[in-house]
Amino acid sequence: MTVQARRHVWMGAIPLHLHLHSSEVTSLPAPPPFLILAPRNGYLPLLVDAIRPHFNSALPPGSDTIWFDYQGLPLKWNIPTGVLFDLLCAEPERPWNLTVHFRSYPAGVLSLCEDEAVKWNFINALKEAFYVMYGNTKSIMNMSQSDQVELWHCVMKGDLEGYDRLAARVKPAFGFGANVGRGFGHPPSVAETAITNPVTRAGKPGRIPMRMYLRMVDQDLNDLFDVRPVSSWDDVVYVTCPIDVPKRQGTTLTLRDALMKVVPHLFSSSPTISNEVTSEAPSVMRASSNAVHNEFNGIVRVQGIEPSLDLPLDWVARNLCGPEHFVHLSVICTLVAPSLPPGAAD
Amino acid sequence: MAGIWDGTLTAAEFEAAALHLVEVWKSQCPQLPAWTWHVYEPPLKSPVLASSAVGYLVLQDVHILSEQKVVAEVEDIHEVDDESQDIATLEMSPGLPGYEEHVYSYHVIYNESYRVPMIFLQGHFLDGTPLQWHHVCHDLPLDSQQISHESRWTFLTQEEHPFLHRPWFALHPCGTSSIMSLVFASPLSNAAKDSSNDNRIQDTRNFLPSSDQVNILPSPNQVSVLQPPYNEISALSSKPQKSSRYQEKHRIDLMKQYILTWLSFACPTVGLTIPSCVFKPTN
Numbered sequence: 245m246t247v248q249a250r251r252h253v254w255m256g257a258i259p260l261h262l263h264l265h266s267s268e269v270t271s272l273p274a275p276p277p278f279l280i281l282a283p284r285n286g287y288l289p290l291l292v293d294a295i296r297p298h299f300n301s302a303l304p305p306g307s308d309t310i311w312f313d314y315q316g317l318p319l320k321w322n323i324p325t326g327v328l329f330d331l332l333c334a335e336p337e338r339p340w341n342l343t344v345h346f347r348s349y350p351a352g353v354l355s356l357c358e359d360e361a362v363k364w365n366f367i368n369a370l371k372e373a374f375y376v377m378y379g380n381t382k383s384i385m386n387m388s389q390s391d392q393v394e395l396w397h398c399v400m401k402g403d404l405e406g407y408d409r410l411a412a413r414v415k416p417a418f419g420f421g422a423n424v425g426r427g428f429g430h431p432p433s434v435a436e437t438a439i440t441n442p443v444t445r446a447g448k449p450g451r452i453p454m455r456m457y458l459r460m461v462d463q464d465l466n467d468l469f470d471v472r473p474v475s476s477w478d479d480v481v482y483v484t485c486p487i488d489v490p491k492r493q494g495t496t497l498t499l500r501d502a503l504m505k506v507v508p509h510l511f512s513s514s515p516t517i518s519n520e521v522t523s524e525a526p527s528v529m530r531a532s533s534n535a536v537h538n539e540f541n542g543i544v545r546v547q548g549i550e551p552s553l554d555l556p557l558d559w560v561a562r563n564l565c566g567p568e569h570f571v572h573l574s575v576i577c578t579l580v581a582p583s584l585p586p587g588a589a590d
Numbered sequence: 591m592a593g594i595w596d597g598t599l600t601a602a603e604f605e606a607a608a609l610h611l612v613e614v615w616k617s618q619c620p621q622l623p624a625w626t627w628h629v630y631e632p633p634l635k636s637p638v639l640a641s642s643a644v645g646y647l648v649l650q651d652v653h654i655l656s657e658q659k660v661v662a663e664v665e666d667i668h669e670v671d672d673e674s675q676d677i678a679t680l681e682m683s684p685g686l687p688g689y690e691e692h693v694y695s696y697h698v699i700y701n702e703s704y705r706v707p708m709i710f711l712q713g714h715f716l717d718g719t720p721l722q723w724h725h726v727c728h729d730l731p732l733d734s735q736q737i738s739h740e741s742r743w744t745f746l747t748q749e750e751h752p753f754l755h756r757p758w759f760a761l762h763p764c765g766t767s768s769i770m771s772l773v774f775a776s777p778l779s780n781a782a783k784d785s786s787n788d789n790r791i792q793d794t795r796n797f798l799p800s801s802d803q804v805n806i807l808p809s810p811n812q813v814s815v816l817q818p819p820y821n822e823i824s825a826l827s828s829k830p831q832k833s834s835r836y837q838e839k840h841r842i843d844l845m846k847q848y849i850l851t852w853l854s855f856a857c858p859t860v861g862l863t864i865p866s867c868v869f870k871p872t873n
Contacts, residue, residue, distance in 0.1 A: 322750065351720070355748045355757040364743035371764060372703045379596065381764055453703070477755045484702050484752075 249563040253547050254404040256284035258329050260291075261339035262312075264299045268347055271302040279339060283402050284326025284547060285566045287365070288312050288319060289357050290400060295344060308346045311354060315473040318350045321357050322365045323457075324566055330545040330574040331457045331480070334468040353477065363396050366568055373569035374418070376486045377449035383418045399567045407567060418569075451486040452561045453570045456506055458482065458577065465543055465578055484570075487557060499560055500553035503540060503575075510577055511538040542577030597771030598705035599848050606842070607707075607849040608647050608698065611868075614850065618867045625649045625698075630753050646753065647698035647849070652862065654713075655689040656729050691716050692729060696862060698849065699752055706766040707849055709856050710751055710758040723748060726759050730861050746860075761859060766852065773851060774844070 263277040278298045282291060292310045312319045314332050319342070329340055355361070371381045387395070391410055398407040411418045458481040461471045474480060487502045504511060540553060546564045565571045599607065608627055615625050629645045694713040701708045713721035713729070721729075727738045727746065738746050749760040850868060857864050 320750070351757070353756065355750060356723070360743060361748075364747070368744070368747075368762070375764060376703045480755075482755075486702055 251404060253564060254285065254402050254567075256326060256547055257281045258284060258325060259339035261341050262295060262344045263341075264302060265313075265343050265345045268299075268304060268345060269302050270304045275299050275302045278344075282325045284329075285324050285402070286400065287321055287362050288325055288328075289321045289362055296346070299344065299346070303346055306347055309349045309357065311345050311349055311357075313343045313345065314340070315475075317474050317476070318353050320354060320477070321362065322355060324572060326548060327457065327572040327574060330548060330572075331459055331576075332474055334459075334461060334471045334576055336548075366396060366399060367392060369568040369570060372484075373453040376451045376453040377569070378416075379450060383414050383416050387414050449489060449561075451488050452502075452557055453484075453565070454487055454502065454506075454561075454573060455484050455570050456482065456573045456575060458507065458575045460577055463578070465541075465576065468576070489558070497557045498553060499544070499551060499555050499557055500538075500540065502557050503544070503553065503573075504538070507542075507575070510541050510575070512541055542575050545574040545576075546571060595771055595774065597767035597769070597774070599707075599845055600705070601700055601702070603842075603845040603848065604700040604707060605645065607846050608645070610846040611647065611849045611853070614868050618870060619865050622865065623649060623652060646700070648695070649697075649862075650695040652694045652696065654692045654694060654729055654861070656692045656725075658688055658690050692721060692725070694729075694862075696857075696860070697751070697758070698853070701752075701763050704763040704767065706763050706770070707852055707856075708760055708763045708766075709853075709860060710749070710760045711860055712758045723759070731858065734859050734861070761856065766856075769855070770848070770852060773855075 258281070260280050260282050261277055262280065264275055266274075269275070275298065278295060280291060280294055282288065289310055295310070296308070311321070314328075317332065319328055319332075329336070333340060349356070367384070371384045374381045374383055384392075391414070395407060395410050397403075398410065459474060459479070461468065463471055483506075485506045487497070487505060490497055543550060544553065546560065549564070551560065551564070561569075561571050605627075612625050612627050615622070626648050627645050628648050692713045692715060694711055697710040698707050699710055700706075711726070713726055715721065723746075727735055730738060730746070734746075744762055746759055746761055748757050750756070751758040854864055854869070
């Protein structure tokens with residue numbers, strides 16, 4: 245089950261329907277659109293070798309830097325492709341219609357994507373995730389250069405087995421390959437010791453690496469068909485928000501609890517009420533009473549799935565994280581109508 | 591393990607330390623460009639996220655004369671045999687041939703993952719054209735330049751500004767907490783119980799870029815100025831039986847110094863000087 249979930253996540257892909265921006269078309273007729281399957285956990289510029297030959301003959305003279313836009317919004321290449329899709333395509337559109345550019349790079353909005361920038365963006369995110377989980381980056385720093393390169397190749401190829409093999413070889417070992425033994429009769433302690441780390445007890449992560457992308461829409465969440473597209477990155481709030489894992493035994497943190505910590509105002513009733521009532525009760529009870537009383541006013545997407553908010557966060561982190569170990573939560577929520585002062589409507 | 595401080599701080603401590611820096615800076619060196627605290631205003635109608643720090647430190651309009659060695663030589667040659675040379679370039683180096691003026695902004699932002707402050711910078715020419723990585727790198731002190739080239743992707747890189755969501759340059763924060771835990775450890779008490787630990791502090795000082803260029807890093811007597819709170823933190827780790835309110839009070843006092851102390855080596859790394867007067871005791 246767990247193995248399957250991870251394999252599905254790694255195989256996830258989005259069909260792209262690309263057309264060249266009209267200002268860059270110098271051939272007649274214009275080149276036909278190009279269709280390609282983009283890995284969810286990949287990054288758009290990595291597709292350049294597949295895309296460029298198709299449009300090459302139509303391009304004006306000059307040097308190339310590939311970038312993409314969706315309905316006029318330049319796409320951040322450092323955000324995994326699947327996250328961009330979940331966030332920006334409120335009503336999932338397949339294939340996803342994107343415009344590809346090879347000129348006029350919008351350097352004011354997008355980081356330059358030169359040489360090894362994409363690879364290092366990944367390695368640095370992986371390091372950051374490890375710091376969040378274990379309080380150090382030993383696993384990554386102890387990796388040899390060639391192993392790092394190989395790991396990166398596994399990520400680019402979507403090779404989960406190769407990735408897990410490398411991750412298990414590193415000291416301290418990482419990856420969730422060892423952890424999946426749990427469901428298959430291996431003693432859990434073996435799996436646990438594989439990622440044992442002196443900083444945290446029992447090798448359990450102290451915090452869960454999470455990034456949240458928040459987008460407000462001005463209409464009913466049940467009808468997102470003709471929602472206004474995101475026209476600027478200023479309209480999206482996105483932050484890295486590590487979630488503390490409770491140290492007490494028997495406490496299970498759910499996805500709902502995590503959302504409650506980061507965006508409490510998106511729940512329909514205030515979480516403080518139930519906290520007051522059950523402040524003496526164990527936190528398990530408190531968490532469950534919150535679950536009963538508070539409704540989340542938004543859509544949460546992880547890896548293209550709208551998960552139940554009662555899933556244990558730990559499960560989400562192990563199975564739905566990207567190869568850099570971050571859980572990317574895309575949240576679409578409605579604008580809460582501001583209470584207008586009397587007479588303001590006129 | 592418990593009791594040994596890991597060199598990190600919380601978002602609330604970050605804000606307190608930032609406000610402390612703003613205050614000290616204003617009172618000790620009013621003639622210099624001021625650090626200011628900017629409250630993050632989320633985009634129109636968007637909710638604020640509950641957990642993150644709500645502001646950051648800003649220092650802007652810092653003018654740097656950038657030495658343009660190669661360009662300057664070429665221009666000199668042109669000047670001899672060609673009157674009609676690039677006027678724009680000339681205007682950029684008023685009075686100082688071989689130099690051009692770059693204008694920088696520096697932001698100090700709390701990093702939720704590493705739980706440390708992080709310095710972001712952005713520069714532009716006088717005409718507003720943004721500086722690229724190689725320009726920024728060229729403006730760094732020599733030792734930082736060297737590290738930048740050796741560690742192209744792990745030292746100074748283009749990163750997205752966490753609030754503005756635009757590409758800025760940033761120093762990687764992954765080493766900050768370990769340096770801070772060493773800097774804040776009391777050198778004296780460490781020397782008494784563990785001489786090897788003391789050596790590590792020495793090593794860190796040698797390693798810190800540019801500490802020789804500006805007298806920034808607390809010299810031994812400056813450290814002694816800040817000694818009382820430093821002693822307290824070792825007291826915190828060795829005598830947990832002291833009242834928790836007492837501990838909390840001293841932790842707060844100590845953490846207020848965090849950003850100032852950290853800037854004392856982070857700023858020189860990016861070529862920014864910090865006047866030693868900000869380290870004078872304020873009372």
